[in-house]
Amino acid sequence: MARVRLSRERVRGELVRKIEELSGQNLLACNQCGKCSAGCPAATVMDLLPNQVIRYAQFGLEQVLEAKSIWICASCQTCYVRCPHGVDLSRIMEALRVIALEQGDDHLRPQELDPDEVADMPQLAVIAGFRKYTMMGG
Template identity: 50%
Template sequence: MTTSIRIGSGRNELLQKVEALSGQHLANCYQCGTCAAGCPFHQAMDLLPDALIQHLRLGLPGILERQTFWICAGCDTCSDRCPRGLDIARIMEALRQICLREGGDHPALTQLERADLGALPPIALVASMRRNSG
């Protein structure tokens, strides 16, 4: 998946989108690694959560091609343990939303073919159900 987000001269667009969607200020992260140390899935991630946040802050390319935010289960262990009070699970959810929105508006789940549903990352379906159920 390629990204259409451009890095501008000050703050990059991806960082701005993540902060707007998550409600988190990523500059608060001081890279202590507590989030990664508490994550039950850290061994499967291609970039640990604190490193992912640093990549976002620096505007490094390839962030949306990472698997870290798809592997994140949203268990909130990282968020609960963060000494700076960052809700890292919300940051991961924001990255998933940005990836899913890259192609524009998406149809409702009932409009997708069974084969297309099978191709979606499971966390995308879970997150959608969480947001759309009352």
């Protein structure tokens, strides 16, 4: 990515505050050891590695909301159980999804689902998809 300018305003800014509030996590507890990225089963297809997602969040960089990674995370909790500092990255990912959904469009629309696929899938997959990819409130 392009060079970014860090500042106290940014690091203590609204985005950082909101991520911490929604996730209940202290972003600065992460010391970037990278264990989350090493264990993530979906990291190979992420544009930002899990530890980079936290790095961007720590610095309050809005680009993190554009990352595909936040939609690729399957909330499998592997990062959380392996984090030496007990940081629950799955909650940070959720906070980022919530903020991105508040700012933009739903990531999944009922009318875009293939009716035949919906008929074949276990309903809990679709239920989970709506919970993760749409803004509550429709």
